[in-house]
Amino acid sequence: MRITQLLRYSLVAAVCITSSWKSSAQADEAPYDASRLEVTTLETGLKQPMELAVTSDGRIFYIEIQGQLKVFDPETHQSTLVGEVKVTTAQENGLIGLALDPNFDSNGWIYLQYSPPDYEGQHVSRFNLVDGKLDNSSEKLLLKYEEQRRDCCHHAGSLEFGPDGCLYIGTGDNTNPFGDSQGYAPIDEREGRYYFDAQATAGNTNDHNGKVLRIRPLPDGTAEIPEGNLFPADGSKGKPEVYVMGCRNPWRINIDQKTGYLYWGDVGPDAGGENERGPRGYDEVNQARQAGYFGWPYFIANNLPYNDVDFQTDKIGEKFNPAAPINESVNNTGARELPPANEAFIYYPGSGSDRFPELGSGGRTACAGPVYYYDAANPSETKFPPHFDRTLFIYEWSRHWIMAVHLTDDSKIDSIEPFMPNHRFVRPIDLQFGPDGALYMLEYGETWGVNDDAKLVRIDYVRGNRPPTAIAATENNTGTHPLAVKLSSAGSADKDGDKLTYLWRAFRAGDENATFTILSTEANPKVTFQEPGVFNVELKVTDSAGAEAVASVPVIVGNERPAVSFVTPQDGDFFDSTMKIHYQLKVNDLEDGTSDFEQADETGVAEIDLEAPRRTALNFSLGSGSIPKAGDDGASDSDPVGLQLMKKSDCFNCHSVDSVRVGPPFLKVAEKYRGQDNALEASMKRVREGSTGVWGKVPMLPHGQHSLDEIRTMVSWVYSLEADSAVRVFDGFVGDIQLTPEEVDKAGYVQLEANYRDLGAGDIPPLVGTSKIYLRKRTIEAEAADEIGGPQTLGGHKASGGNFLGAINHEQFARFQQIPLDNVGALTFRVTSAGAGGHIEARLDSLNGPVIAKVKVDVNGSWEDFHDVTAKIKRQTGRHDIYVVFINPQNRGGLMNLDCVTFEPPTE
Template identity: 55%
Template sequence: MSFCCRVPLAAFVCFLGCVCNATLLSADQRVEIDQFERTVLATGLVQPMELDLAPDGRVFLIELAGTIKVIDPKTQQQTVVGAIDVTTAQENGLIGLALDPHFAENGWLYLQYSPPDFSGQQISRFTFVDGKVNLASEKPLLRYEEQRRECCHHAGSLEFGPNGDLYIGTGDNTNPFNDSEGYAPLDERDGRSPWDAQRSAGNTNSYNGKILRIHPEPDGSYSIPDGNLFPRDGSIGRPEIYVMGCRNPWRINIDQRTGFLYWGDVGPDAGQDGPRGPRGYDEINQARSAGNFGWPYFIGDNFAYSMVDFESGQIGPPQKADVPVNRSVNNTGAEQLPPARGAMVYYPGGSSAEFPEVGSGGRTACAGPVFYHDAESSSPNGFPAAYNRTLFAYEWSRNAIYAVRLDADSNLERLERFLPDMTFVRPIDLQFDRGGSLYVIEYGETWGVNPDARLIRLDYVRGNRAPIASATASNDVGREPLTVQFSADESLDKDGDPLRYRWISVASGDPNSQSEVIADSPNPSVRFEHPGVYTITLEVRDPSGTVGVSTLPVIVGNARPQVAFVQPADGDFFSPGQTVRYRAVVRDLEDGTSDIEQADADGWHFIDSEAPTRLFVEAIPMAVDGETGQAESPGWNLIRNSDCLNCHAINRPLIGPSFVQIANKYREDPHQIEQSVARVLNGSTGVWGKVGMLPHVQHTPAEVRAMVEHVYSVTADASNPNARGFTNTMSIDRDAAKVRLEAVYSDLGRGKIPSLMGVGSVTLRNRHVQAEAADEFRGTSPLGSDRAEAKQFMGAIEHDGFLRFDQIPLDQTRTIALRVASAGAGGDIEVHRSSADGPLLGRVTVEVNGDWEAFYETTIPLRESQGRDDLYLVFKNERNRGGLMNVDAITFLP
């Protein structure tokens, strides 16, 4: 299985399919796009490959490294039910799964995998019993050899047809790179057979580059169905072959009504037509009967490749689709091949004239199931009748699903993007359940292990949908009496129904506390007279009585500390490896203040001598865009968008424990994950302190599990420098673009009211910045280079182009050093304050050094200036107004 290392592009063609044109459809054919809802059923998957659905609705799913899982879509519980030994070298592993058509009675499942001790693939039957795959029950059906000297293309996919025949996708097992130049790999030179697909996909005696069809028998053997491509006696080719001439058919599906076979075939890499033949195309194919689909002699609509002598480089004539011939020295099968058939849908990396709906970009075509609408189904969430007789194809590289509309005779009618506003992160398998809901495995962003791999279900929700409650509050912490402003403005009803609101309060940690309705308007102002920790629940109810809920805490009786930096100021510079001195001031209504002048002038209590131990300062590296270095896992994204960070921080306790504390307590006990999920969903008290965990019923169990798994993965980052005390120093060694200093002060609480924390922060900027990190640029563009510091520089520089850097502390900057190069016209770099034609602070001439990427350093002394202002680096050359120079990096020197 291989995608030939393509880099996906971001270009797509936007269009309107008939699903959006509801006015032209009858009532039973109309589709309301916003009725489609996505439910996350499982996260934390590791290279998920293929799924199948048991009759009782359970999802069986395999992962590349050999793990077999069962996921209950009702409880969203995932269980490892087996693991087989595989090799994962060269993209091998556990690559195919299918449940027996009579799985409910016999418990049989079939796996396609790469044994560690065999150079090839094996298809075996196993028995699922007592909730586990019995590995000792293995019945090997078929083995086929592969070469492992070179990559690629193992494909891997299993599907049963309506009459119990098992279809097996196999790749051409051929290296597509090097001298093939992205065209057909036809290299017949000595020792080059791994580069010759004529020995596999074009070879009637090879199982590779095929879709096989066998009929499993009860005793663990198999028979050959009628209608395969070659006779049962093997006189022409392997009798198991149903389709030959495939490159990488790694996702196949069978129309369960017609028995027609569909598959996506991942094509070669050539970007344009040439003397060797056509550019690369991916294909969606339909086989109504056994046949040859052309590879490696044809691609797309039987576009022919030229026969190339790789020894001499001579390019010969192309093959003929009606009489293809395999005369390769590596061919062990028939010379005369069956006529080649063209693809049903085919498209290149660029825009497709024939099928513009697929857009452009990377290519990894896959064929999913054919949907048939069941008017008698009792399921309320199955796909609508408008999609009856539709093949759902999909694109792993383009993060998209396509509706391939078929007519009554299963001919292609039209093709359209399915749910174009919904992104599917590399879909890798699709299956419909019996109720007509679509299950999708999202593989995740890269070919490797991804934190965003997950299983989702797409439902078409008819009738009323539950409203979504979203509660927010301002002034929700402080001394009594405390007036809190609540808001339900972000709540919504997808059906546009009017909503009724109810706000309910209960004192947390008090077993005698009774819930109390405190308001029934969307944006109430509520006064709390007595100290306490209160759990506030917002209920939103639609006219049918369906309810959505959201919760948040209110703490009355203790004011939150105020923390601010006196030194350094926001936007000041830091230099990696050098010491930063800070001074922070704390003011707390209960504890007092660390500002002795305020204590004397205003009569505040001067904060006690132990307080500095409760002030923790941390330097947190940040990216250019201002985000912290925290991993962008699905769990972290859910945490940031929920209310978790109101009570928790990563490295320090707030109202609740830090994520590091939670992880250190529980990560070694896997049973705690489910208990933590239950606590987050249902709420809890007394586990970590006086303030209980609020219920989070607005999240699904799968979402909460992703959040908990992320928390369990957190570790204390010892590389983040930190210090204690109101005044101190720390050395920042990390070479980050920016660093945020956070000062966190823990107060002493007040009676039964728990301790609160106040946070103050400033952001410091590295004196050394990449030119492409400018806040604005004109007349220049970022370009790539391995010789640039961050693999990018600013080039294509024109006269009067500029780079702008916002709010530079001018009294901390006396000289600017630049890494520059020029093999063009050269010119001046001027430094201006406030605007591109503002006051001139300095200038330097960039000399031509004859190499665009041989960067050298030059400096610009600046006139003495005070305050903070935007600095513009303006490029000048009146005589030669283009191709002036390149700029890699900039340092603002003291």
């Protein structure tokens, strides 16, 4: 054995026997560099993923709420369905918890927490995996507990094993938080209001709900009560499975595998401010070093007490005492005297937190992730660095962030650091570290339901020299010759900060014997192509260590791309169920001529043949959500990952989804290859290496700048495309489109995309000119405003789009850009308020512009029960920005929630 190896093994031994191991482990590590954290998408197209677990060989098991258990194989880079359990998904139920046995490698046992359709409650069961599949007949029911399913909600759901072999189970308070509770403590003891009283569940020692339970699974498929739970094993003082009680919605739990401490995120109540009932809502991240009571529904945050409330008379009673809480509810079936309440480890409201300012403001859905320990002996080159040693990772489903909570040696908070603050995580829903020391994560996606952007990702810490990124772009890359083209390497970069060198070269496409012509060694040169032809222009960037990256762009010389525009309608116009959409297009093409007869007569330019079949097309389609904002043609976090990658690449220079440009429509590619054996791999090869003659004269350019994983994700997105029955194609320059009432109800907006394919020029292939406009629905979601000045976008079950503007204060605003007011007669605001109320003013073109509408928003005692208020406006002309301004100079905070704005048609 070499001396260096002996020293290395000696160091590893020292890790186990000396308290100075942490500094020793860091000795061979370079200083922490946040830019070395890299996100890799492993799988897309997930349907409401809930929890994941990573095996010792790197496989990733994960569950989807409708009952599916799947596994991602890092060797094949694909997910397969392992099995299913029958569940009900009513009231947020479903397959909600997953854990692998500590000895999974040898016994293949997997644990699921799920909602059987024939039992009003949850099952926690052990299953066997046989030949990689879930054996449903092997089910061993370890625990079942009842829940009511009449009213919403809070089922939590999370399974984790501790280092002592105990299984922890998160359960929610199963209490309706709405109605007369007004976002404060739901302690309604009136007859028939059991479902609105968390004293019956979270505050009840004799109930499994609103708890984190702890059992020890046994080899025979039963479970025992371990020592150290909150109540005795004989059940004399409470349910023996209870480890901690007083939880509202502990839907993400984790166990520190070194200390055994339990962490969980508890989703808090909705009250936006303090009043006589008690404190505003807070979310919590809690730490339990031992069994205990954590306050709900009597206390929140650092034991801020609620007041006792008589819901029959609305009389406000005394504050509850955290040192000696008493449960006197008629719905309590357990002990009257509860244990002293523990304060939250971390807590924060919807607005900014003075105690934890790093957490920001916005919606609240707290989650607790794993605690990471750096292992110098782990040979993985992508493990997290010593910087994160002894760090708890917490995350926010609503705020899209992850925080690194650095812990002291006795597991107290040392500091809180934003983790990858420049990367927007799309509703992280579970985090786990793998045996490689990398962080694995499920992202739920943008909305409450099924999302195209739900995905499984891995976050690595990459050491060593990293290759540069090459991005090539052009201006004026099509046209007649001679053609002056501006080449751009903007965006090309080296993550290590190395100096880059650039090489631009071109070759004539379709010529197998073509040689490269060096164009330039400048970063952003201007070059002129003197002869007609189709050219591939390649950019190679090289860092100081010799690592290279390549990107390509097409240049087509000898044919000008046609210009297409809409005469009518105009971008941003309204559409209604009662009107036809009359469209008229205008096309100018240097070679073909113009569709404008008057222009042709005046200039002598040729007239385009209006009868030319299938050269002009208008694609009509319906979009969900709000009309895209300016610039949204670029990559969006709400797009599927494959589409994001394609928008950042050069794919849409040559392709569109459903119409011909230079290359075939992606829909045609999907229809041709989807379902064929080895088609995915063949398409990936063509994308990476390029190809010629498959679809036409213009070749597919090579895309060596992308990794195989990125190309697989992009091609998989193309293969996922299906022809949508809502897409209709109209021929010709002029026409009418009649919308059905069903289409209007379904649509968030209408997209019109006009395409004209020219005749080409000799050997130069035809080019397609495109123009796209959006027609807006009269009802616009408040959170989709073009500018939001102050209010926060929050989630709500009763909001029309699943979100609304909340946390609204005096003189804050939302701006809606370029509204066609000549077609508006009134404004309707969908509002609710359990706060101060006030007025909404609609101002023209600026915050200080003239007020064209004003409505009063009364307090209706709810943050969820939206209703409409309407104000007529005087007839206006033209397009204007509308500033919706919130007014209450007397009570300046917590005014109201705004769900949407409807621009009503004129009644005259």
